[in-house]
Amino acid sequence: MVEIRNLSKKYGDFFALNDISMTVEQGDYTAVMGRSGSGKSTLLHIIGGLDKATVGQILFEGEDIAAFSEKRAARYRNQKIGFVFQAFHLEPSYSVYKNMEIPLLIAGTEKEERRERIKKYADKLGISEKLNSVSRTLSGGEKQRAAIARALITEPKLILADEPCGNLDSVNAGTIMDIFDMLNSEGKTILLVTHQEGDAKRARKRIVLHDGAVMNE
């Protein structure tokens, strides 16, 4: 589904990513590991169309996302990618419902359809009770579940998760990891950045970055 060819990302003279080539197959659950500063986040951002590669190609279903126009890239992020971050990045003043609604509003989904989808994913992630709560009032675990629900709302194929359990206690982290297992079993492709060996073991594949390069697979 994603094929990365000779991808490099430079900040000045510094290579955050150095000649990376890898593929992600449909349905893969891949853990991305590596020391701090090894380029894990950078890789995820580039795959997700949030950042541009300096050199190289990233083919998503055969199309080079590096060549996307702003419009295309926006559509791609909206439709194909679900982002999950360590710091959740919900809009703090919006309710969970509204946070989940944003990608659908951008996509132009009808009101009824929006309501159904929000209900469906809120149920799925166990946050139905919290839909009308302002998201800054949620607990860390609830915030992350809301964030995952938002990531899933446009039913993207690829989930990019950057240390989703980094800010959570072990109980909540366990819940979140269970959710990723479930999503993968339902066919979602997942790329998960983690520092936890235990979490990485749940993934089916793993890549390790070292100074911006892939060490082994």
Place this chain on the structure above:
Amino acid sequence: MNRKNFFEFLRLEICSAKKYYIIFFLILTSFFSITMSMFSSAVVVPAQYKANLREAFPKGTSLLSMGSPEKTVGMQEAGVDYISFMYNGITHNASLKNGSSILDNLLGEAQLFKNVFNKTSYMSRLDGLCVSGRMWSEDDNGVKNQIWLSKPAAAALQASVGHEVELTGRAADVRLAVIGIYEENAEEDNTPAFVISYGTAYAILDGVGEGTFFLEIYDVTRIARVVNELDKRGIDWFDMSGTVDNVNAIASSETLFWVLTVILLIIGAFAAANVLAMLVKVREKTYGLYKMLGAETNYIMNLAFSALSFLLTFSAVFGIFFSVLINGYFDGIALDLFNADFKIGLVWYAPVAVIAINSLFLLLRYFRTKRRLDKISPLIVLTEET
């Protein structure tokens, strides 16, 4: 991207950022109301003062001045309606072109009050034939080169209708056609009058030396302009009514009002234009998030701009409302303090001008703000929370 849900998204945007929108609303509304009030005051207050002054001088006012007649040429452009020229010792002759000097020595030595422009002037005691007269300016409605004559003079001239009459003065010879013989009931003494053109009058007066002028100004508020022109020409004047200072005070208050209006207008428009930029600045992270979730710059820009347009519209409506209140309040103060019973009100074009200028500034700012929004990376969401 998708227009379908635009207004729902707009509602979400406005509701969620209501804190900012309320602050912006308050700022804009204050500017709108103060500017509109000031604008209206600049229009209405001096006008009211002028109207009051006109009421106090229903017949206008006059200035006294000395000099030779040519010094006053063109004073009508500075706002003079009527000039009387007083001079003793003019001798003129009027004769028909064909030589028969019917009117020889008609205009004897006398005191001459001459209207150089377009109103009545009197010639007194000229020769018993013509006791009082009227002169009309060249540009007076159609009454050009006409002579109105006293009855005996008219009788004498009856034969000359359609002929050219020659008026000879000490310094000038004037020719004009006798278009008709008219009779006029002069209001004061019921004596007939005559009319000659301004050109004629001036030609007769040309070179006769210095005399005394009464410069009559029917609209008292024009006196400042006239005085200004007299000063420019180096002519001494005496303000018999004492209105010059009044009128000057009104003029300077008017200037002050307008300067304040323009300053407020520009500051307000600047504020309005910058509200858009400020909105994008304070909502940077949220807009970055919208981008991350798939919104384009254009979409977000439309969102911010539409939200702000609503805001501006509301502010304008409230601004109008408040400026009416403010002006009403000042009406009350004027009544209490100065016993001046006037209504400032809101002139309709004050809001129009204020809104137009604000919209213009906003539009100019639009493109810069858009470039700025364009530069916001979706990755901004990931920067440390403050």
